[in-house]
Amino acid sequence: MNVSTLVFDLDGTLSDPSSGIVNCVNHALEKCGYESRSAQMISAEIGPPLDLMFNKFIPDLTETQISDLVVAYRERFVVDGYSQNTLYEGIADTIDALHKSGFRLGVCTSKPEPSARKVLAHFKLLHYFQFVSGGDIGIAKQSQLTDLLDKKLIDTDAVMIGDRGVDLSAGRNNGLRTVGVLWGFGNRDELSAEQPELILQSVAELLTSFESVSGAFGKG
Numbered sequence: 001m002n003v004s005t006l007v008f009d010l011d012g013t014l015s016d017p018s019s020g021i022v023n024c025v026n027h028a029l030e031k032c033g034y035e036s037r038s039a040q041m042i043s044a045e046i047g048p049p050l051d052l053m054f055n056k057f058i059p060d061l062t063e064t065q066i067s068d069l070v071v072a073y074r075e076r077f078v079v080d081g082y083s084q085n086t087l088y089e090g091i092a093d094t095i096d097a098l099h100k101s102g103f104r105l106g107v108c109t110s111k112p113e114p115s116a117r118k119v120l121a122h123f124k125l126l127h128y129f130q131f132v133s134g135g136d137i138g139i140a141k142q143s144q145l146t147d148l149l150d151k152k153l154i155d156t157d158a159v160m161i162g163d164r165g166v167d168l169s170a171g172r173n174n175g176l177r178t179v180g181v182l183w184g185f186g187n188r189d190e191l192s193a194e195q196p197e198l199i200l201q202s203v204a205e206l207l208t209s210f211e212s213v214s215g216a217f218g219k220g
Helices: 018-031 039-043 050-057 063-077 091-100 113-122 141-150 165-172 188-192 204-211
Strands: 005-008 104-109 131-134 159-162 177-181 198-200
Touching: 018 039, 018 050, 018 063, 050 063, 091 104, 091 204, 104 113, 104 141, 113 131, 131 141, 141 165, 159 165, 165 177, 165 188, 188 198, 198 204
Parallel strands: 005 104, 005 159, 104 131, 159 177, 177 198
Antiparallel strands: none
16 A cells, blocks of 8 residues: 555644643633633543634633634743643654655644644754644634645545544545554544554554555555
């Protein structure tokens, strides 16, 4: 099987943003007059878009209330939230090795593109990626991948790699092969339900799975 592009989710796949997201979410909740939430509760919802997270914490929010929360979140994120973030061990070396092996790399994240680029630049990874697809409120990751296909930035030989079920379902519903990773925020049951080609236990398996011609995939 050929692989034209490796498309990575960002949060929970390349980096652990827990600290920054927890602080930004609670900043937004408190500024808008709501109770803060525990780090554990917030971390369990990292991955899908912010509006879904806020709606889960506070049902029946209006569009205006959601917008206010998102604006408050982002005002904190651009100051210090983006840097309260940690690359998973081995990710930098793995991305470098995949790039040197000739793989074309991209990012598809629910974060807005400027925020995603800021995070990747902070970790000195931005130059490895041919594109960064960012989302926004009301834009599903499935639609982002469809847009990448329509613009011919990827084709159906691309592979979507992510830590949450939403990453894998977005890829599968666009006819892409998918790979789940277990070092992020999703668990094996969540990922298995989306029937990925592979579920990886460790960052080291990213390189061995894609670089070896005897592995599950072969380069295009």
